[in-house]
Amino acid sequence: MDYLEMIRAVPAHRTALIEDSNCYTYGSIVRDADEIRHQSDLLDPGLEWIDEASVYGQLIQFLAYSGTNKVPVIISRETTRRPIPGSPVPSTACMGVLTSGTTGIPKIWFRTFESWHSFFPTQNHIFGINSSSRMLVHGSLAFTGNLNMYLSLMSEGASAITCSPVYPPAWNQAMVDYQANGVYLIPSKLRLLARTASECNPYIKTIVSGSQSLGLGDIRLLRTAYPNNQCTLYYGASELSFVSFIRDSQMNDDPACVGLPFPGINIMIKNNEISVDTPYRALGLPTPCSVGDMGYTGADGYLYLLGRKNNVYNIHGRKISASLIEHALMALDEVDEAAVTLEHGALTAYVVLNPQSEGTPAYLLMEQLKQRLNxxxxxxxxxxxxxxxxxxxGKPVPSLLSAADPH
Known part of the structure; x- marks a missing residue:
């Protein structure tokens, strides 16, 4: 079994993908992927790098090579150099996925077909995805979350809707034009989507998000634009797949809260480092496994994520989590995005204000932080x-931030 065989079982006339007004059925995707597979030299095993601009181009090549001797790896067009695997390509691998964490340097991990496919029924149930789903998704399939979402939708015979421009008004229009009933975007894109909605859209029933924090202010914003949605935030990693999730109705004032484990996942914390016991991990990883994320379990039983171990700084003998400060900033109504770095032995916070709060003096944010931080x-x-x-x-890369004149 491979992903091409998975979608071959879906009725050919069903719509699989709408990209920039171009409609592709399951039948057309199978036909084009089959053509690539039959024309390719698949005898010699190895990596097959996929560097395509369109989602459709990425998808049909991935489907053509996955499950053959060639192991597909979709790379971003922004990638300046191809990552070098740390180990030989495993014989059971059906794909390679990239993760860059906060360093911007891509790493490659290999996955079996079962490591994702066997979890699709569980994640789709939790995310409210079924054969009638029509999900807006934006961005390259080089982002592991996007690739997983497309494949999970196709496991149900559902439809994905995407637009190539980074232009949220066009996303909202596509949602109306193609009758979307769900959205999958990272939080920073979700905020832009909701703010550019010209009118409320009552047809959006499910919103799924991850990779960044999401606060109650964001939930209120989404509820205004999409009043009938249920939002689910997840925590996961390319190496581990899905780890925990939380519904909007369960969220509290702390954006670090990422909820309870997915079924079948066990979370352990030792010395504030999160380890995960999961059968859905990438090949070659031990179990339990840590990707270097720090966190703790609160009195409410929920997991709280404090960011990567290398994002915790030792200042004057105290260990300070940059993610903790970022979460405190993100909880403020005035703030859209935040990243904290260590510069010259002191912490600097880089902040993107929301459009309604332009001109807010920085000292007012600092006064609010004093109520939330030591x-x-x-x-x-x-x-x-x-x-x-x-x-x-879509994750911020703090190492690319440079000092500027404070405001």
Whole structure:
């Protein structure tokens, strides 16, 4: 069994993908993927790098090679150099997925077909995805979350809707034009989507998000634009797949809260480091496994994520989590995005204000932070910026931030 055989079982006339007004059925995807597979030299095993601009181009090549001697790896067009695997390609691998964490340097992990496919029924049930789903998704399939979402939708015979421009008004229009009933976007894109909605859309029933924090202010914003939605935030990693999730109705004032484990997943915390026991991990990883994320279990039983171990700084003998400060900033109504870095021995917070709060003095944010953080956790300064540098998955890359004049 492979992903091409999976979608071959879906009725050929059903719509699989709408990209920039082009409609592709399951039948057309199978036909085009079959043509690539039959024309390719599949005898010699190895990696097959996929560098295509369109989602459709990425998808049909992935489907053509997955399950053959060639192991497909979709790379972002922003990737300046191809990652080198740390080990030989396993014989059971059906794909390679990339993760860059916060360093911007891609790493490659290999997965079996079963490591994702066997979990699709569980995740689709939790996310509210079924054969009638029509999900808006944006971005390259080089982002592991997007690739997983497309394949999970196709396991149900559902439809994905996407637009190539980074232009949220066009996303909202596509949702109306093609009768979307769900959305999968990272939080920073979700905020842009909701703010550019010209009118409320009552047809959106499910919103799925991950990779960044999501707060109650964001939930209120989404509820205004899409009043009938249920939002689910998940925590996961390319190496581990899905780890925990939380519904909007369960969220509290702390954006670090990422809920309870998915069924079949066990979470352990030792010395504030999160380890995960999961059968859905990438090949070659031990179990339990840690990707270096720090966190704790709260009194409510929920998992709270404090970010990567290398994002915890030792300042004057105290260990300070940059993610903790970022979460405190993100909980403020004025803030859209935040990233904290260590510069010259002190913490600097880079902040993107939401459009309604432009012109807010930085000292007002600092005064609010004093109510949420210990004195030694406060950043020395807050710098406003129009946007944060991000990797291909949409995660901020703090190492690319440079000092600027404070505001």
């Amino acid at each position: 004195p030694y956790e406060l950043p020395r300064r807050i710098i406003y910026t129009k946007e944060l540098p991000k990797n291909s998955s």
